[in-house]
Amino acid sequence: MTTIGEIGEDALIALFVPRLPETDAEILGPGDDAAVLSVDGHLVVSSDVLVEGRHFRREWSTGADVGWRAAMQNLADIDAMGAVPTALQITLCTPSSLDVDWVLDFADGLREACEPHGVGVVGGDLSGADQIVVSVTVLGETHGTEVVTRADAHPGMVVAVSAPLGAGAAGLAVLTAGVDAAPEAVQLFKRPRPVVGAGLEAALRGAAAMMDISDGLLRDAGRIARASEVGIAIDSAAVPVHPAASVAAQALGVDVLPFALTGGEDHALLAVFPSAGSVPSGWEVVGRVTEEFDGVRLDGAVPESLGWDHFSR
Numbered sequence: 467m468t469t470i471g472e473i474g475e476d477a478l479i480a481l482f483v484p485r486l487p488e489t490d491a492e493i494l495g496p497g498d499d500a501a502v503l504s505v506d507g508h509l510v511v512s513s514d515v516l517v518e519g520r521h522f523r524r525e526w527s528t529g530a531d532v533g534w535r536a537a538m539q540n541l542a543d544i545d546a547m548g549a550v551p552t553a554l555q556i557t558l559c560t561p562s563s564l565d566v567d568w569v570l571d572f573a574d575g576l577r578e579a580c581e582p583h584g585v586g587v588v589g590g591d592l593s594g595a596d597q598i599v600v601s602v603t604v605l606g607e608t609h610g611t612e613v614v615t616r617a618d619a620h621p622g623m624v625v626a627v628s629a630p631l632g633a634g635a636a637g638l639a640v641l642t643a644g645v646d647a648a649p650e651a652v653q654l655f656k657r658p659r660p661v662v663g664a665g666l667e668a669a670l671r672g673a674a675a676m677m678d679i680s681d682g683l684l685r686d687a688g689r690i691a692r693a694s695e696v697g698i699a700i701d702s703a704a705v706p707v708h709p710a711a712s713v714a715a716q717a718l719g720v721d722v723l724p725f726a727l728t729g730g731e732d733h734a735l736l737a738v739f740p741s742a743g744s745v746p747s748g749w750e751v752v753g754r755v756t757e758e759f760d761g762v763r764l765d766g767a768v769p770e771s772l773g774w775d776h777f778s779r
Contacts, residue, residue, distance in 0.1 A: 635729020
């Protein structure tokens with residue numbers, strides 16, 4: 467094992483940068499004080515962070531897994547705006563005792579996630595820290611559409627999700643329990659697979675409000691309701707549950723529905739459409755927008771739990 471402390475920053479950068487994906491939008495990439503990109507349409511920007519021990523554990527995830535996850539959850543944020551992701555800025559903070567191979571695997575995971583979508587890493591920073599922290603800024607642009615926010619849902623519209631839910635949260639539960647089961651759910655927690663491009667299709671079909679489901683269907687539906695000053699009624703029987711979540715729930719001896727309702731990590735999209743007829747193929751209608759109440763209701767009642775909160779334990 468060769469550690470970062472043994473080779474130093476410059477040598478690490480020399481090994482790290484050539485492994486990163488590139489983008490056609492790049493005019494000037496890694497190596498200068500800032501990147502230069504060519505952008506058409508409106509520029510769309512988002513940021514996210516992964517902290518070791520809170521979002522991932524090295525005993526569960528490889529460097530490539532963490533790189534993949536860091537990329538995909540950010541691509542999903544741009545997709546949720548109805549925009550097209552083009553580039554990432556990556557800041558990686560690590561202990562000096564970390565194996566260099568972990569960092570190179572991290573770069574490989576970024577490349578595996580980004581290259582199919584034409585997304586490149588155009589810059590960032592490397593620094594020392596007591597634990598691994600990954601901060602990502604993702605850039606995207608609109609392609610013939612206006613951005614879709616959370617704030618334009620109206621009563622009478624329908625609420626839909628882009629994919630079955632619950633696999634990511636179920637995989638995390640399996641890992642936490644230390645159970646050797648449900649490998650597909652575990653893999654989908656380590657490497658979520660949102661369909662990048664589903665958001666642009668939804669925007670073209672007239673989506674009025676949209677976001678990616680990172681903190682659970684109920685909590686994120688409540689965020690759209692709050693931003694749009696409406697109520698959202700979710701029908702639990704209509705929520706599509708990922709088969710891998712069902713396998714995990716059976717192995718753990720628990721009900722699968724909470725994974726789909728309150729578990730995050732899937733990064734599927736939640737969107738509001740004018741009518742059921744405007745919902746794209748492959749999406750499932752799970753509720754409706756109403757003016758009868760504020761916030762979110764599940765089967766007509768206030769949910770006992772909404773899902774993940776970054777500052778609760």
